[in-house]
Amino acid sequence: MNSDFEPPPKSWSVLSTLGGVVTAVTAIALLNTWSKHLSSTASNSTKVSTATASPAKQAETVAKLDAQSVVLSGTPIPQSELTATAIPYIASGVGTLTPEETAIARQAWLYFQRNWNEETGLVNSVDGFTSVTMWDQAAAIAALVSAKELNIIPAVEFNTKMRRMLKTLASMPLYKDELPNKVYNSKTLIPVNYGQLDKREEIGWSALDLGRMAIWLKIVETKYPLLRSRTQAVWQHWQVDRLTKKGQMYGTAVVQGKEQYNQEGRLGYENYAAYGLKLWGLNVKQALDSKSNTAFINLYGQGIPYDKRDSKNSGANNYVLSEPYILDGIETGFQALPKAYADRILAAQEARYQATKQLTAVTEDNLDRAPYFVYSSLFVNGQPWATIADTGEKYNNLRFLSAKAAIGWHVLYNTAYTRSLSDFVQTNLKTEKGWYNGFYEALREPNKALTANNNGVILQSLLYKQVGQPLTVWAGVQLPRSSSN
Numbered sequence: 001m002n003s004d005f006e007p008p009p010k011s012w013s014v015l016s017t018l019g020g021v022v023t024a025v026t027a028i029a030l031l032n033t034w035s036k037h038l039s040s041t042a043s044n045s046t047k048v049s050t051a052t053a054s055p056a057k058q059a060e061t062v063a064k065l066d067a068q069s070v071v072l073s074g075t076p077i078p079q080s081e082l083t084a085t086a087i088p089y090i091a092s093g094v095g096t097l098t099p100e101e102t103a104i105a106r107q108a109w110l111y112f113q114r115n116w117n118e119e120t121g122l123v124n125s126v127d128g129f130t131s132v133t134m135w136d137q138a139a140a141i142a143a144l145v146s147a148k149e150l151n152i153i154p155a156v157e158f159n160t161k162m163r164r165m166l167k168t169l170a171s172m173p174l175y176k177d178e179l180p181n182k183v184y185n186s187k188t189l190i191p192v193n194y195g196q197l198d199k200r201e202e203i204g205w206s207a208l209d210l211g212r213m214a215i216w217l218k219i220v221e222t223k224y225p226l227l228r229s230r231t232q233a234v235w236q237h238w239q240v241d242r243l244t245k246k247g248q249m250y251g252t253a254v255v256q257g258k259e260q261y262n263q264e265g266r267l268g269y270e271n272y273a274a275y276g277l278k279l280w281g282l283n284v285k286q287a288l289d290s291k292s293n294t295a296f297i298n299l300y301g302q303g304i305p306y307d308k309r310d311s312k313n314s315g316a317n318n319y320v321l322s323e324p325y326i327l328d329g330i331e332t333g334f335q336a337l338p339k340a341y342a343d344r345i346l347a348a349q350e351a352r353y354q355a356t357k358q359l360t361a362v363t364e365d366n367l368d369r370a371p372y373f374v375y376s377s378l379f380v381n382g383q384p385w386a387t388i389a390d391t392g393e394k395y396n397n398l399r400f401l402s403a404k405a406a407i408g409w410h411v412l413y414n415t416a417y418t419r420s421l422s423d424f425v426q427t428n429l430k431t432e433k434g435w436y437n438g439f440y441e442a443l444r445e446p447n448k449a450l451t452a453n454n455n456g457v458i459l460q461s462l463l464y465k466q467v468g469q470p471l472t473v474w475a476g477v478q479l480p481r482s483s484s485n
Helices: 012-017 028-035 054-067 097-115 134-149 155-169 209-225 224-235 270-281 323-332 341-356 403-413 416-428 452-467 471-477
Strands: 196-200 246-255 258-263 295-300 302-307 364-365 373-376 400-402 439-440 445-447
Touching: 054 155, 054 341, 097 134, 134 155, 134 209, 155 224, 196 445, 209 224, 209 246, 209 270, 209 323, 209 471, 246 270, 246 341, 270 323, 270 403, 295 341, 295 364, 323 341, 323 403, 323 471, 341 403, 373 416, 400 403, 400 416, 403 416, 403 452, 416 439, 452 471
Parallel strands: none
Antiparallel strands: 246 258, 295 302, 364 373, 400 439, 439 445
């Protein structure tokens, strides 16, 4: 554990330490309302390609195999593998998108057409609800850039929308006039608490959210020089010195009217977000360290990395998830995290499929039913293949194959297994509103939640496939010369 870490009270530690991963979509009161509008059953025509046993029997069998798959003393990754990817990772199968891939991208853009707020240029985090976080707004920037470059929208529409968005980000009210609040009303720009869209309330800011935003602001200003003054205005609007201390990232939360200032992040998202802040010259040396707090556990014969700082010894959950590795590969070329870590995390999910015949691509996301947001993890707090809420309560019956993880893994690795994941998404999760978030393993029906992050990650994945380079490399982003990280 880093000596700078100050564990918050356990009653709210996950929120303060994991920041944007939680703040992006944990508006429980809002989602309770939203869920009433969704059907909890899938169409009888849904095509499921994974199992022939009854759902209950299959879930029982898979649970037993998952439990048996664990070897606590995992196989570490040799130093030679850790340093093997010295240059940004190049896409496999690079080139012009196939008609099938173009259709996937256009389908994802439908979400943003429905959820764009013209008054502000901000995008709803969840379909039909005017609430947004900076994590999800970064997903919207990624989607807008992708839509332009994939010829889904004309340049004039891109310029109009991007200028409107950046103008808002450079002038919106901030938490204590310092940094963006964790959540806003995307239509009125009022800083709010979760699910209370009409009541102004400042609840703190997330370094993880702003780290992802930092990456996309840098991509935009470098790729489109005419927008540089606008992205600079956004950064200058923020008191960015509050984001870091002694090489670590810090965020705030308001608890019983008092501000708490705490270290944010665990292996995965911590490193990914820190790289974004590094691009703007901030000292995040400790947050980028992917070795000091890392241990390994074997799952189905694959030694996967996890953060030793868990809920028991730090007060924060140490989720092992697909998304931070996918984002790092697509955006930076595995400059924040070793590619060998991503290799193992994908390999463990494929090995699980080989043993259980259950297609696996797990990460965190919204659900269309209570508890409305879960972390579908390879490993968390000593538990293999656990799906939990931020409270730590288990919801393994709601584990789901993630659409964004399936598409992201496929464009990065392009294997027979990732092709199966991608094909499954296309067969089962298409809707006239975009792409559903996923497909429940045990229930055998779609997770019908619709979100900006899911559809945004799908769009940027396909842009990466077309350009054949990590998106920061494609845009020409370079680390600042003065960086001491």
